[in-house]
Amino acid sequence: MAETLRPDNDQSVLDVVRWAAAEQVPLEILGHGSKRGIGRPVQAEYTLNLAALSGVTLYEPDELVFSAKAGTPLAEIEKLLADANQELAFEPMDYGPIFGLEPGTGTLGGVLAANLAGPRRIKAGAARDHILGLSAVSGRGEAFKAGGRVVKNVTGYDLSKGLAGSWGTLAVVTDLTFKVLPRPERIATVLVLGLSDDMACAAMAEAMGSSHEVSGAAHLPKGMARSCGLSVESSVTALRLEGFPSSVSYRSEALNGMMRDRGAVETLDVPQSENFWRAIRDCLPFGGRSGPLWRVSVAPRAGAALMARLVNEPLSYFFDWAGGRVWIEVASGAEDAAEGTIRRAIRAVGGGHATLIRGSAALRTGISPFEPQPAPLAALSRRLKENFDPQGILNPGRMGS
Amino acid sequence: MSVAMPGPKAEILARRGEIAKALSRIVPGEGVITDPDGMRPFETDGLTAYRQMPMIVVLPETVEQVQRVLRYCYDNEIRVVPRGSGTSLSGGALPLADGVLLVMSRFNKVLEVDFENRAAVVQPGVTNLAITRAVEHRGFYYAPDPSSQIACSIGGNVAENSGGVHCLKYGLTTNNVLGLEMVLITGEIIRLGGKHLDSEGYDFLGLMTGSEGLLGVVTEVTVRILRSPETARALLLGFPTNEDAGRCVGDIIGAGIIPGGMEMMDSLAIQAAEDFVHAGYPLDVEALLIVELDGPGEEVHELIERVEAIARDNNAANIRVSQSEEERANFWAGRKAAFPAVGRISPDYYCMDGTIPRKALPKVLHRMKEMETEFDLRVANVFHAGDGNLHPLILYDANDSDQLERAEAFGSAILKLCVEVGGVLTGEHGVGVEKRDLMGEMFNEADLAQQERVKCAFDARQLLNPGKVFPELHQCAELSRMHVHKGQLPFPDIPRF
Numbered sequence: 001m002a003e004t005l006r007p008d009n010d011q012s013v014l015d016v017v018r019w020a021a022a023e024q025v026p027l028e029i030l031g032h033g034s035k036r037g038i039g040r041p042v043q044a045e046y047t048l049n050l051a052a053l054s055g056v057t058l059y060e061p062d063e064l065v066f067s068a069k070a071g072t073p074l075a076e077i078e079k080l081l082a083d084a085n086q087e088l089a090f091e092p093m094d095y096g097p098i099f100g101l102e103p104g105t106g107t108l109g110g111v112l113a114a115n116l117a118g119p120r121r122i123k124a125g126a127a128r129d130h131i132l133g134l135s136a137v138s139g140r141g142e143a144f145k146a147g148g149r150v151v152k153n154v155t156g157y158d159l160s161k162g163l164a165g166s167w168g169t170l171a172v173v174t175d176l177t178f179k180v181l182p183r184p185e186r187i188a189t190v191l192v193l194g195l196s197d198d199m200a201c202a203a204m205a206e207a208m209g210s211s212h213e214v215s216g217a218a219h220l221p222k223g224m225a226r227s228c229g230l231s232v233e234s235s236v237t238a239l240r241l242e243g244f245p246s247s248v249s250y251r252s253e254a255l256n257g258m259m260r261d262r263g264a265v266e267t268l269d270v271p272q273s274e275n276f277w278r279a280i281r282d283c284l285p286f287g288g289r290s291g292p293l294w295r296v297s298v299a300p301r302a303g304a305a306l307m308a309r310l311v312n313e314p315l316s317y318f319f320d321w322a323g324g325r326v327w328i329e330v331a332s333g334a335e336d337a338a339e340g341t342i343r344r345a346i347r348a349v350g351g352g353h354a355t356l357i358r359g360s361a362a363l364r365t366g367i368s369p370f371e372p373q374p375a376p377l378a379a380l381s382r383r384l385k386e387n388f389d390p391q392g393i394l395n396p397g398r399m400g401s
Numbered sequence: 402m403s404v405a406m407p408g409p410k411a412e413i414l415a416r417r418g419e420i421a422k423a424l425s426r427i428v429p430g431e432g433v434i435t436d437p438d439g440m441r442p443f444e445t446d447g448l449t450a451y452r453q454m455p456m457i458v459v460l461p462e463t464v465e466q467v468q469r470v471l472r473y474c475y476d477n478e479i480r481v482v483p484r485g486s487g488t489s490l491s492g493g494a495l496p497l498a499d500g501v502l503l504v505m506s507r508f509n510k511v512l513e514v515d516f517e518n519r520a521a522v523v524q525p526g527v528t529n530l531a532i533t534r535a536v537e538h539r540g541f542y543y544a545p546d547p548s549s550q551i552a553c554s555i556g557g558n559v560a561e562n563s564g565g566v567h568c569l570k571y572g573l574t575t576n577n578v579l580g581l582e583m584v585l586i587t588g589e590i591i592r593l594g595g596k597h598l599d600s601e602g603y604d605f606l607g608l609m610t611g612s613e614g615l616l617g618v619v620t621e622v623t624v625r626i627l628r629s630p631e632t633a634r635a636l637l638l639g640f641p642t643n644e645d646a647g648r649c650v651g652d653i654i655g656a657g658i659i660p661g662g663m664e665m666m667d668s669l670a671i672q673a674a675e676d677f678v679h680a681g682y683p684l685d686v687e688a689l690l691i692v693e694l695d696g697p698g699e700e701v702h703e704l705i706e707r708v709e710a711i712a713r714d715n716n717a718a719n720i721r722v723s724q725s726e727e728e729r730a731n732f733w734a735g736r737k738a739a740f741p742a743v744g745r746i747s748p749d750y751y752c753m754d755g756t757i758p759r760k761a762l763p764k765v766l767h768r769m770k771e772m773e774t775e776f777d778l779r780v781a782n783v784f785h786a787g788d789g790n791l792h793p794l795i796l797y798d799a800n801d802s803d804q805l806e807r808a809e810a811f812g813s814a815i816l817k818l819c820v821e822v823g824g825v826l827t828g829e830h831g832v833g834v835e836k837r838d839l840m841g842e843m844f845n846e847a848d849l850a851q852q853e854r855v856k857c858a859f860d861a862r863q864l865l866n867p868g869k870v871f872p873e874l875h876q877c878a879e880l881s882r883m884h885v886h887k888g889q890l891p892f893p894d895i896p897r898f
Contacts, residue, residue, distance in 0.1 A: 006896045016895065021883070052896070062655045063758050085657065115599060126599055128607055129576045140883060144848045150756040151569075152790040152828035154562045154611045155836075155843055156870065157852045158575065161607025165599070182657030205517045211540070211631040213696065247700030254697075299596035301517045324597055352597040370601045376589040380858060381603050387854035390883060399602070 002028065002045055008052035010135070010143070010174050016048055017172055017393075018141035026396045029168035031071055031107030034096045035114050039167055039369050039398040041361045050109055053174060058149075061086060065132065065149050067177040070109030077108060081180055089181040090126050091118025097287035098358055109173050115165030118281040119216035119240065122208065122300075122321050128164035130178050136163065136171040139389025149177050162384075168395040170388040184242035188252045189216075189268035189276060191230075192237040192259045197221065197304035200237040201323040203262050205301055207239045208322050210258065212251040216240030217322035218280045224318055228279035229272065237263075240277060280320055283327050291329045292337035292359040298352035300324035309345040313338055324352075339367045370399060404451065404492075404834045406868045409499035413479055414456065420479065421457050424501070427469045434458040443502055446487040446494040447549070448835055450751075450799075455482070455496030462507045464584065464620045471618065472588030474501055480864050481586070483614040485525065485557030488549040490752060491833030493561060493613050493869060503618060505556050511535045512621070518596045520579055521626050525556025525619045529563070532624060541626045544571035547829070548737065556619045562611030564829035566662040569787035570695075571627070573829070575610040580623035583609065583616075586860045595623055608855060613831050614866040616859040630695035633661060634705055635732045638712045639686035639719030643667065646688035647762040649715035650786045653692065654759070656711060658704055661695035663787035664736050667766070670743065670781040670794070674735035677742035682735055683719040690786065691732055739783040740794065747796035750781075751808045755819030756828035759789045768818055769793060776811040778804065790828035791819070817842055832870045840872050854880055 007013045020027050028044040030036065031051055050071040058067040061084045068077060074092065081087050093116055096105050110116075112134070117126035133147030146159035163170055192203055200219035207214045218238045225232040239259075241251045252267060259265050268276060279285070286293050298306055303323030314331035315338065330338045337359055346352045353371035356364060373381065381399075385392070413420070417435075425433045434440055435457055445452045461467045474481050480500040487494050496502045508524035514536055515521070521532055521543070529550040532543040546565035547553055553563065558574045559581065571577070580594030593606045600606075609616055640646040646665055653660065666674065666689045675682040682689060690712075694704045705722055712720055723729035735742070743750050757765055766782065773780055784791040793815055797808040816826050816836065820843050826836045840849060849871065856863070857877035867874055 008896070012895050060758075060760075062651045063760060064654060065758075115604070117599065121598060125572065125576055128599075128604055129572065138851060142847045142850065144851045145844070146848065146851070148756075148823075148825045148843075150758060150789055150824055150828070152564055152573070152756045152785065152788045153825045154829055154831050155825045155827050156832065156840065156849075157855050158562070158607050158611050159851060159855065161575070161604050161610075162855065164604050164607060165601065166603055170603075181659065185657070202517075205519075208519060209516060209541075209628055211628045211697065243696075244700055244703060246703055247697050250699040251697055297597040297599060299515075299518045299520070302596075321598065351595055353600050355601050373602060374592070376585070377591050377593075377602070377605075379589075380585070380591060380605065383858040383861075384603055384855065387858050387881065388851070390881065 002047045004047040004049050006049045006052045013053065013172060013174055014137050014141065014143050017137045017139070020046070020393045021139060021141040021391055024391050024393065026393050029172055029395050031110045032105045034099070034101055034105040035110055037099050038095070038114070038357055040364055040400050042395050042398050044396065048172065051107065056080060057175065064180050065177060066180060067149070067175060068108050069175055070107060070173050072108045074106045074108055074111060075104045082183065085183050086180045087183045088130065088178065089120065089124040090116070090130050091120040091281060092116035092127060093118045094282045097282050097284060098293060100288045103282065108176055112164050112173060112176060113166065113168050119218060119277055119320055122217065123213070123215045128161050131160045131164060131176060132179055133177040134160050134163065134173050135175040136173040138171045139391060139394045147177070151179055167398050169385060169399050170394065172394065186245040186248040187240065187242045187270060187273045188248050189273040190239045190241070190252060190255045190259060191266045191268060192262055193232065193264040193266065194234040195219070195237050195263050197307055199262065200235065200319070201301055201304040203237055203259060204239070204322040206258065207255060208300070212241065212255050213243065214239050215242045216277055216280070219319040219323065220285070221318060224285050227285040229275045238276065240273065285318055286327060286329045289329070291332050292334070292363060293357045294328040294330065294337070294342055294354050295357045296326040296328060296342065296346065296352065296354045298324055298326070298346060299350055302349040302352070305349045306345050309348060310341065313341060336367050337363055404837065406453070406497060407874060409497070413499040417456055420477070423473055424457060424459050424470060427473065428459055428461050428466050432460050432462065443484065443487070443504065444496060446489040446492060448490050448492040448833070451492045451495050451834060453496045453498060455502035456499050458502045458504060460504045460507050464590070467584050467618055467620055468588040468590065470501070470503060471584055471586050474864060475586050475588065475862065478862060478864065480867055482866050483560070483618050485554035485560065486528065486552050488553040488557065489561060489831060489833060490754065491827065491831040491835040493831050493833040495834055497868065505554070505618070508556070508620065515596065516541065519626050520596045520623055522621065522623045523555055525622060526554050529553050529555055529558055536626050540629050542629050543577070543624055544627055545574050545577055548740070555622050555624065559610050559619050559622060560612065560614045561829070561831045564785070564790065566664060566785065569663060569785070570659050570661050575607060577625045578606065578610055578622060579625050581606060581609060581619055582621035583619045585617050586862070586865050591617065613833060613870050615856055615870060616865065630661070632698045632701050633693055633695035633729065634701050635691055635693040635723045635729045636705065636708055636712070637719070637721040637732045638690040638692065638717045639683040640688045640690065641686060641716055641718055643688045643766045644763040645716045646690050649690060649712055649717065651759055652711045652715060653708055654787070656707060658707060660692050660787060662691070662693040664691045665689065665784050665786035666736060666739065667782040669779065670739055670783045673742040673746050673781060674739050677745055678734045678738050680731050680735040686718055691736055736783065743781050743794045743796065749797050749799040751795040751797060751812055753791065753793045753795065753812050753815050754827050754830040755816050755824055756788065756790045757819050757822050757824035761822035761824070762789065765791070765818060765822060769815065772811060772814055776807045778807055778811055789824065813839060834869055837870060838872050850880060857881065
C-alpha cells in the first residue's frame with residue numbers, strides 16, 4: 001500500500017520532490033483522484049496528494065483573472081466566479097460521473113493536468129487557452145514560475161501551455177492563474193430531431209459556419225436523448241446559443257429558420273438547456289457504467305464518416321464539438337476494447353486521435369491508452385520528459401504508450 | 402543600439418565557400434545568396450537599429466530542402482536563423498555573422514481551404530492578410546490581425562505568437578492555430594494537431610507558438626477560420642483625462658462586455674494621427690478610446706447603447722458612433738496609421754510593447770509622464786486597452802547618440818515598470834534580442850533554466866537562432882546536471898495517511 005504525503009504548503013511540496021529526486025523514489029501525483037483511472041496505472045511507493053494545498057489567492061473580477069493553489073476544489077472556484085457572474089469559459093468537464101464518482105470533485109491542478117474542456121471548446125478553447133501563468137516544482141526538485149497574470153504575454157516560452165495535458169509527468173504545479181470571462185446572461189438550445197449522423201454533422205457544420213455564434217453543437221443518435229434528460233426517442237442534434245437576452249432570441253429565431261428544412265425543430269429553454277449541456281459535458285450517457293470508453297477527436301465533418309466505418313462493431317456513441325469529439329463505449333467483451341479497429345478508422349478518415357478514458361487496469365496496461373506517436377514525436381516527448389524529470393519520478397509510465 | 406551576440410566561429414567562416422556550394426546542391430538556382438548586395442535586404446528585420454550581415458542566405462522551396470539544409474547545418478554545427486517576412490519588432494530574425502539565414506518566403510501557397518471544418522492549411526510564408534483574402538468570398542476570416550498583417554507571414558506569427566486588435570475577443574495566434582508541420586534542426590519532421598482538437602501528449606503546439614524560431618522551422622500551418630461577424634460598429638470616445646478613459650475600459654469589461662477591439666491613444670498620438678489622416682479625431686482631449694463591437698446586429702445595437710452610457714458615466718467629452726462602414730473604417734484609420742504618423746513628427750521612434758494589468762494604466766501613464774522629464778524625450782502612447790498591452794513610442798533622433806542612449810534607457814525603464822506593476826516585458830512583439838537582457842527582471846535563474854531545457858529537448862546543440870530570448874547561453878550538458886539535495890525522510894511535519 002502506497003504511503004500518502006499531504007503537504008499543505010509550497011515548501012513541503014518542494015521538500016518532498018527534492019527528496020524523491022535525490023532518492024529516485026517514484027511519486028504518484030494526485031488532487032482529488034477523480035481522473036486517476038485515466039492513462040496507464042502508476043506504480044509508485046508514495047502518493048503526493050495536493051488536496052491540502054488549497055485556496056484562492058487572488059481574484060480580480062474587473063481584471064478577469066484569478067489565482068489559486070493547485071489543490072483548490074474546482075467546485076469552490078466555480079461558485080466564487082458564479083457569484084460575480086463570471087466563469088471559466090472553457091467549461092471544464094467533470095470526469096467523476098464516468099467513473100461512478102459523485103459529481104463536483106476535482107481540483108484546479110487537475111483541470112490543467114488533463115487540459116479539460118467542455119462543449120464550448122469549439123468556440124472558447126480548452127484549459128490550455130485560458131491558463132495565464134503558474135508556479136511548479138520540476139522533477140529535478142527545482143521551483144519555478146512561468147507566464148504571468150495578463151493575457152497578452154510572449155515573454156519566453158509558453159511553459160504554462162507546455163504543462164497543459166501533461167498529466168503530472170513533467171512538474172508538480174502548485175499555483176495557477178487563469179483568465180475568466182463574463183457568464184452569458186442567457187442560454188437557449190435549438191434541437192433538430194431525427195437526423196442521421198451524416199445529416200447531423202452537415203447541419204452542425206452549417207450552424208458553426210454561420211454568424212450566429214453557436215457555442216455548443218452535439219448529436220445524440222436514436223434512443224440516447226433520454227440519458228441527457230430529454231423525453232425524445234429520435235436522434236437529437238443540439239445547437240447552443242449564449243449571450244445577451246435579445247441577441248439569443250434573435251439568433252435562436254435565425255437558427256430555427258436555417259434548420260427548418262433539415263428536420264423537426266424545437267427550442268429548449270434555460271433550466272433544460274443547462275442540464276442538457278452539463279450531461280453532454282460530463283458524458284452522462286456513459287456515466288456510472290463499466291464498458292471501456294474511448295474519447296476520439298477528429299475533424300468535425302469526419303465524425304460521421306468515422307462511425308460509418310465502425311458500424312459493425314458492438315458499440316454506442318455520441319458526438320460533441322460539432323462532430324469532432326466522439327465518445328465511444330465498447331461492449332465489455334470486445335478484444336483490446338477495439339483499439340486497433342478504432343485507430344485504423346481514425347486514420348482512414350483523415351487523422352486524429354483516440355484516448356481510452358475508462359478501462360480496467362489490465363486493459364490500460366495491455367493497450368496504449370493514449371494515441372501512439374510517430375517515432376520523431378515520441379523521441380521529442382521523451383527528451384522533454386528527461387529534461388524536466390530525468391529520474392522519471394513523477395507519475396512514471398502514466399503517459400507511456 | 403548594441404547587444405552582444407554569440408561570437409562567430411572562425412572555423413565556420415573559413416569554410417564559407419564550401420558551405421555555400423553544399424547548400425547550392427540542396428537548393429539549386431537562385432536559392433542561395435552569398436554576394437553582399439544580394440544579402441543586404443536581409444541584414445535587419447523590423448527592428449532596424451540592429452544590423453548584421455549573414456554568412457549565407459538560403460531560400461528553400463520544398464520541405465525536403467528545409468530538411469536537408471537543417472540536417473547539413475546540424476552535421477556541420479552551423480548556426481541557423483529562420484526568417485519569415487522580416488517584420489519582427491524585437492530582432493527575432495537578426496542574422497548571425499557565421500550563420501545561415503533560412504528565409505521561408507517562397508513557401509507562399511494556400512494549400513487548402515476547408516469551410517466545412519472551418520480550417521485553412523497554408524505554407525508559412527503566406528501573409529496573415531492573404532489567409533483572410535483566401536476565405537472572405539465565403540464570409541470567413543482569420544481573426545488575429547497584427548498591424549503588419551499586409552506583410553507579416555503566418556510562420557512568423559507562429560514564431561512570435563502575434564496579436565493584434567482582435568485578440569481581446571478572439572485570442573492570439575496560439576488560440577487560432579490548430580496544427581503545424583515543422584522540421585527540427587536534425588531534419589526530422591514533426592506534425593502536430595490538424596483539423597481536430599487537443600491531441601493527447603505534450604502540448605508542443607503551445608510551446609512552439611511564440612518560441613521565436615529557437616525550436617524548429619515551421620513548414621505548414623493549419624489555422625482556424627471564423628465566420629465574419631454579422632455586423633461591426635465602433636464608438637469614438639474622447640476623455641478629459643487618462644484616468645477617465647482607463648476607468649471606462651474597466652467598466653466596459655466589468656459590465657460583461659467583451660468588445661471585438663478596444664484601443665486607446667494619448668494626446669500626442671491623437672495629434673500625430675489626426676495631422677496624418679484627418680480622421681476627425683477631437684484634439685482637445687487627453688485620451689481617445691475606440692471601441693468596436695461586433696456580432697449579431699441586434700446585439701451590437703444594444704451594446705452600443707450600453708457602452709455609450711458607461712462612457713458618459715466616465716466623463717466622456719466626445720462621443721461618436723459609426724453610422725456606416727465607411728465611418729467605422731475612418732475611426733480606425735488614425736489608429737492603424739499611428740506608427741507612421743508618429744514617424745512624421747520625429748526623425749526616429751522606438752516602439753515598446755509591455756503588458757500591464759488594466760487597473761495599473763493610470764499609474765503607468767502618470768509615471769511615463771514623469772519619465773519624459775527625466776530622460777528629456779517625448780513619448781506617444783497607443784495601446785490595446787482591453788488587454789493592457791501598451792505600445793509607448795519614444796521619439797528620438799538617431800543621429801544624436803546621446804538621444805539614442807536615452808531612448809534605450811527610457812524603454813528599459815518602461816518595461817521594468819510594467820513588470821513592477823504585475824505585467825510583462827512583451828505582449829506581442831517577442832523578446833528577440835531587444836528584451837533579451839531584461840529577462841532577469843521577470844524570471845529568476847531557475848525559471849529561465851526550465852525554458853532553456855525546453856530548448857535543449859528540441860535543439861541540444863543550440864544551433865537554431867542562438868543569442869535570442871535568453872540572456873545567457875548555457876550548454877545543455879550543464880543544464881542537465883542533477884543537483885542532488887540528499888533529503889531527509891520522513892518529513893515529520895507533512896501529514897501522512
